[in-house]
Amino acid sequence: MESQATSSRQVVEDGYSEYGATQASQRKMRKKSKVWKELLQGMNAQGEKIATCKHCKVTLVAKPGSGTSHFKRHLDRCLARPSGYQCGDGDSDDGREFVFNMNKLRKEIVLNII
Numbered sequence: 001m002e003s004q005a006t007s008s009r010q011v012v013e014d015g016y017s018e019y020g021a022t023q024a025s026q027r028k029m030r031k032k033s034k035v036w037k038e039l040l041q042g043m044n045a046q047g048e049k050i051a052t053c054k055h056c057k058v059t060l061v062a063k064p065g066s067g068t069s070h071f072k073r074h075l076d077r078c079l080a081r082p083s084g085y086q087c088g089d090g091d092s093d094d095g096r097e098f099v100f101n102m103n104k105l106r107k108e109i110v111l112n113i114i
Contacts, residue, residue, distance in 0.1 A: 035071040038081070056080035 039051040041062060051062040051071060055078050060071060075081060 033068040033071070035068050035075060038075055039071055053078060053080075055082075 038054050039060075040054060041049065041051050044050050044059070049062040049064070050059045052059050053074065058074065058078075060074060
């Protein structure tokens with residue numbers, strides 16, 4: 001009786017299999033960490049993934065399971081990296097640092113509305 005029940009089941013190929021690789025699992029994940037704005041990803045001569053600092057050109061290991069904590073630590077200690085927080089992409093030529101002030105913003109919004 002079990003053989004009849006299993007033979008009556010039909011396998012439908014709908015492109016989804018919980019055991020096989022689907023297109024959704026083959027997609028590359030988006031890099032979410034902000035460290036990738038200051039690091040370049042590449043490969044070394046041995047075929048290993050590496051990340052190169054844009055500021056001091058130091059190469060760091062970028063294995064898939066290693067995470068980005070060591071990149072953050074390097075960027076915190078990088079001597080060639082510009083100091084200070086840059087708002088936006090840092091292309092302002094006036095040399096001043098941006099300081100956010102909520103009270104000034106509220107005042108400007110009220111003046112624009114009136």
